[in-house]
Amino acid sequence: MEINLKSLREQVYEYLKEQINKQNLKGGDYIDINALSNLLKISKTPLRDALLQLEMYGFVTIKPRKGILINKLSVDDVKYFYEIIxxxxxxIIQQLCLYIDSQLIEKLKVYNDVMQKALDESNFDLYYKNNLNFHNSYLNLSKNHYALKIIENLRQRLYDFPKKAHYLPEWEKRSTTEHDSFIELLEKDCFKAAVFMKDVHWSFSVQEKFIMEYYFRQ
Amino acid sequence: MEINLKSLREQVYEYLKEQINKQNLKGGDYIDINALSNLLKISKTPLRDALLQLEMYGFVTIKPRKGILINKLSVDDVKYFYEIIxxxxxxIIQQLCLYIDSQLIEKLKVYNDVMQKALDESNFDLYYKNNLNFHNSYLNLSKNHYALKIIENLRQRLYDFPKKAHYLPEWEKRSTTEHDSFIELLEKDCFKAAVFMKDVHWSFSVQEKFIMEYYFRQ
Incomplete structure (x- = not known):
């Protein structure tokens, strides 16, 4: 019972994410647990624990006698994850409305500026990192670590595991204009800003065209 | 890899729940994994898997060299769980607004009536069962099984594991009047009904007096 599961889960997670991004593996593929154990030099019991964690969070399915199935992300998955996030x-934003101050607004503006510049330079990694910073800068004001953990896991499901064949500058551009609107609302009416996040930024139907293009176009 | 984890998790869960309700165990107690293995006649590897699942859902903490700690529910836990649920x-209700029909309304009224009668007869088990039926009758119309699983787990955290020394008829009574208001709103304005669920029925600050009395009064 003395294994550091978190780092093992992360190790296995990082390996699978890398293989998917290199297109050596894709959703729907099976991996052999023995081969994985040899490859990562992790003995089978802790590897199994790490995989059970990944299974519980929906990344893989452990199939008896068949190996580890890398789950595909379906349109419904994306819809349900958007609804929850x-x-x-x-x-969370509504709970924080009393604590929104000019310092936070300033931070949000800086992150969103960097995101816009990153897009101009086609630097997707920088864009993505600052997108996380943008959202985290208010989310992390909340102490509801249970909610934050759910969001973090769903974000990983949405952004880390699917094969990213291309990215959509048009979608990312629109995201930053939505961030602008969010900041403006936050300055005037925090409750409306919170609803905007739910009804626009994280609305599957509003974002559907881009989601279909980004995740499901062959 | 061929163990039916779900049933084992449930078996271990039911055992711990029973022991807590009989007050043989309480939050903050440690259990010895060897003793548990002998008692439940489950060999240690699958027992470990079941406990890892319970740990991931927050019911217990596995402490190296100390055993399995049964987690206490803190005031903050309850606050965060209410916020998420x-x-x-x-x-979920807002997504369903197009599908709310008189059949559902009728069902809700019946469940709430049974709840009120159960309270008059001090039949808490019947009350509790129909409370679940009440909420499930609209939740289960949603196909967002990820959200439903999160809610189910948090409900278990709130209702199954804490020691129930007493129940609060006054709180339960008020719950059923809130259900009445919810049904009325649902008939007139589904979106307002959805917000009522969040801002009243599942509001920690609105329910705080009862929560403190129910969970934390010594």
């Missing part, structure tokens, strides 16, 4: 971000 | 119920 939107609802939780909205609730 | 409220946000998700609200989002």
């Amino acid at each position: 939107g609802a939780l971000e909205c609730a | 409220g946000a998700l119920e609200c989002a």
Whole structure:
């Protein structure tokens, strides 16, 4: 019982993410647990624990006698994840409305500026990092670590595991204009800003065209 | 890899729940994994898997060299769980607003009536069962099984594991009047009904007096 599961889960997670991004593996593929054990030099019991964690969070399915199935992300998955993230971000922001100050607004503006510049330079990694910073700068004001953990896991499901064949500058551009609107609302009416996050930024139907293009276009 | 984890998790869960309700165990107690293995006649590897699942869902903490700690529920836990359940119920109801029909309304009225009668007869088990039926009759219309699983787990955290020394008829009574208001709103304005669930029924601050009395009064 003395294994550091977190780092093992992360190790296995990072390996699978890398293989998917290199397109050596994709959703729907099976991996052999023995081969993985040899490859990562992790003995089978702790590897199994790490995989059970990944299974519980929905990344893989452990199939008896078949190996580890890397789950595909379906359109419904994306829809349901958007619904959950939107609802939780909205609730968290509303709880924080008394604590929104000019310092936070300033931070949000800086992150969003960097995101816009990163897009101009086609630097997607920088864009993505600052997108996380943007959302985290208010989310992390909340002490609801249970909600934050749910959001973090769903973000990983949305952004880390699917094969990213291309990215959509048009979508990312629109994201930053939505961030602008969010900041403006936050300055005037925090409750409306919270609802905007749910009903626009994290709305599956509003973002559907881009989601279909980004995740499901062959 | 061929163990039916779900049933084992449930078996271990039911055992711990029973022991807590009989007051043989309480939050903050340690259990010895060897003793548990002998008692439940489960060999240690699958027992460990079941406990890892319970740990991931927050019921216990596995402490190296000390055993399995049964987690206590803190005031903050209850606050955070209410925030998450409220946000998700609200989002689910809003997504369902097009599908709310007289058949559902009728069902809700019946469940709430049974709840009120159960209270008059001090039949808490019947009350509790129909409370679940009440909420499930709209939640289960949603296909967002991820959100439903989160809610189910948090409900278990709130209702199954803490020691129930007493129950609060006054609180339960008020819950059923809130259900009445919810049904009325649902008939007139589904979006307002959804917000009522979040801002009243699942609001920690609105329910705080009862929560403190129910969970934390010595």
